[in-house]
Amino acid sequence: MSRVFRHGGYPTFWTADTVSMFGSYVTTVALPVVAIGTLGASDTEVGLINGARWVPYLLFGLLAGVVADRYRRRPILVGADLVRAALLGLLAALAVTGALRIAGLVAFVIVFGALSLLYEAAHQSYLPRLVPPAALTAANARMEQSGSVAQTTGPFLGGSLVAALGAPLALLVDAVSYLVSGLLLATIRRPEPAPERHDRHLGRELREGLAWVYRHPVLAPYAITLHVRFLMASMTSTVFTLFVLRGLNPGLPGDRAAFGLGVVLAVGGLGALVGNSLSGLVGRYGIGRSILLERFGEPVGWIVAALAGAGVGGWILVGAAQFLVWAALGVSGPNEMGYRQAVTPDYLQGRMNATIRSLNWGMFTVGAPVGGLLAQHLGYRPAIWVGVAGLLAGAVAAALSPLRHARHPEPVPDGARRGAEGSPPATADRDR
Template identity: 50%
Template sequence: MMRLADVGDYRKFWTASTTSIFGTYITSLALQVLAAVTLHATATELGLLNAARWLPYLLLGLFVGVLVDRYRSKPMLVGADLARAALLCAIPLLHATGLLTLPVLIAFAALLGVLSLFFDAADQAFLPRLVPVEMLTSANARLEQSHAVAQTTGPLLAAALVKAIGAPLAILVDALSYLISGVLLARIRTREHAAPLATRRSVLTELREGTAWVYRHRMLAPQALAGHLWWLAHSMLSTILVVYVLRAPDDGLGLDEVQLGITYACAGAGAVLGGALANRSGQRFGAGRTVVTTRLLMPLPWLLIPLTGPSPLAIVVLGTSQLLFWVLMGLEGPNEMAYRQAITPERLQGRVNTTIRSLNRGAIVVGAPIGGLIADAAGYRVSLWVGIAGLIASAAVLAASPVRHATIPTSATLDAQAPT
C-alpha cells in the first residue's frame, strides 16, 4: 500500500510549503517593526499596512481563480515564489539607499499580497494532482501541521532575527525561503495541461460558473456559508482575545506578553495533535461527520475564557482552552479541504477554492472591526459572547445540512456528487 512519504512530488511540495511559511512569519513581524520603529508609523498607518496584505484577496480573488483554472498551476507557483523573493530583496535595498517610505512599504505589501493570492490559489488547485484522492486528508493534515509549528515558533524566530540583525535584513531571510521554495517546486515532475482554448469563455462567464458550483452544491453551499460565518466569528474572537488577555485585572485577565506567548504555543501544539488524528477520524467517522462534530464542539473551549476571571489559574484555563480549540481545528480543516478538493472537478479547482477563500478573507475584514466596536461599546466579555454565538450559529448551519453525511468519494462515485 502506497504511503504519503512514497510520493516524491508531494515531499517536495510539502518541504517548499514548510520553508516558505516560516519565512512568511518573519516578514509579517519585520514589516511591522520596520514601519513602526524605522518609519515611525502611527497605529492607523500600521492598520493600512496590514490591510494592504489582504486587500488583493477581496478585490482580485475571484478573477485569479479563473486564471488558475485556465493555466497550469506549477508555473504560477514557481513564478510567484521567485517574484516574492525579488520583491522582498528590494525592501532592504531601498532602506539602505534612504528611498524607503511608508507609502512605498504599503505598496510593497499590496504587491506581496497579489503574488501570495496567485500562489495560494494555485497551491490548493495543484495538491489534488499530486496525490491520489484517498490521500488528500493526510496530505492536507501534514500541511496543517507544518503551519501549526510555524505559527508556534515562527514569531519567536522572527523576533530573534529582528533583534539580532534588524528588520530589513530579517526580510532577506524570507526572500531566501521563497527562493528555496521556488526551486523545490520547479523540480516537481507531475504533468499538467492548460485548459484548451476551445473550452474557454469570457472571464465573467467562467467566474459565475465557479461561484454557482459552490453555492448551488448541496454539500459545498452549506459548508461555504457556515465557513464564512465561522471566519466572521473567529476574527472577532481572535481580535478581542489579545486585548482581553493583556488588560488590567479590572477589565481583563491581567496576563503579560510571555503568558500570551504560552497560549499561542498551546494552540500550535493542539493543531499538531489534531492534524495527526485527522485522517484516522475521517476514515472512521467520515469527513462530514468529523467536520460537523468538531464545529459543534468548537464553542465549548471558548466558553472557558469569558467565564474565567483574573486568578493564578487564568493562564492554565486560557492555555487549555486554546489547546482544545486547535485540536478541533486540526481535526476539521484537513477533512473539510480534502472533501472539497475531492468532489470538485479539476477544471474548477481554482475558482472554487478562491471563491471560498476570498469571501472568508472578507469576513475577517468585517469581523475584526465589529469585534472591536462591540468591545469598546459593551465590554470585552460581551464581545466574546457575541463571537461565541457566531461559532454556535456556524455549527447549527452545518448540523442542519447534508454535510454530516459527506464522505471522501472514490473515482467511481465522483460523478454522483453534482450540484443541484
C-alpha cells in the same frame, strides 16, 4: 504516512510548503510588532492593516481561480514565491531606514495579499495533479502536520528574533523562506499538461465556479457557514493579538509582549499538531462530523481567552485558548480539503478553491477592522464575546444543514463529472 511520499513531485511540494510556513509564522509575530512598535499604530489601524491583506481576495478571488484553471499551476507558484521574497526584503529595508509609514504598510500588505491569493488558488489546485484522489486526505494531513510543527516553533522563533534583532530584520527570515520555496518548486519535474484552450469566456468560467460551489448539496452549506466562521474568526483573532500585546499585562515592555505572543501562538501549533494527528480517526466517522467538531470547538477556545486575567494565570489561559482553537481546526482541516478536492473535477479545481477561499479570506477585510474598532471602543474581552456569539450562530446553522451527513466520496472518473455544467458529481447523493 510514507505511502503518500511515493508519488512523484509530492515530497518536494511538501518540503517547499513546510519551509514557507516556518517563515510565515515569523511574520505573524513580526508584522504587528512593526505596526505597533515601529509605527505606533492604534487598535483601529492595526485592524485596518490586518484587513488590507485580504482585500484582493474579496475583489479578485474568483479571477484568480480562472487563472489557476487556464494556465499551468507550477509556474504561478514559483513566480509568486519569488516576488513575495523580494517584497518582504524591501519592507524590511524601509522599516530599518525609518522610511516606512502606515499607508505604505497598508499598500505593501495589499500587494502581498494579491500574490498570496494567486499562489493559494494554484497551490490547492496543483496538489490533485501530484497525488490520486484516494490519497488526497493523507496528502493534506501530512502538509497540515508539518504546518502544525511550523506553527509550534515558528512563532517562538519569531518572538525570539523580534526580541533579539527587532521586527524589521525578523521579516528577512520569511523572505528567505519564500525564496527557498520558489526554488524548490522550480525543481519539480512532474509533467503538467497545458489546460485546454477551447471555449474560454471569462464570464462563463466565473459562473461555472460559482455554480459548482453554491449549487452543490454539501459544498453550498459548507461554504456559506464557513464564510460566517471566517468573518467572526477574523474579528476575534485580531482582538486576541491586540489583547495579548496590549491588554493582558499593560505594563509589559513591547519586546517581552512580542515574545509572549510567539509562545502563545506556538502552543496553538501544538494544538494543531494534535488535531491533525486525530483527523484521520475522526474522519472515519464522517467528514461532516469532523467539520462540526471544529465549528463548535473553536468558540470554546475563544471563551477561555476571554476569561484570562493578568499575571501568569492569564498567560496560561490564552495559551490554552490557542491550543483548543487550533486543535479543532487541525481535526477538520485535512478532511475538509480532501472532501473538496475529491468531489471536484480537475478542470474546476482552481475556481472551486478560489470561490470558497476568496470569500473566506475576504471576510477579513470586514472582520479585522471591525475587531479593531470593537477592541478600541468596547474593550478586548467584550469584543471577543461578540466573536464567540457569531461563531456559535454559524455552528448551529451548519449542524442543521446537509453538511452534517457529508462523507468522503468514492473516486469518480473526471469525465463522468463533466456531464452537466456546474452540477454536482454522481456521488453527491450519498451526502444528502
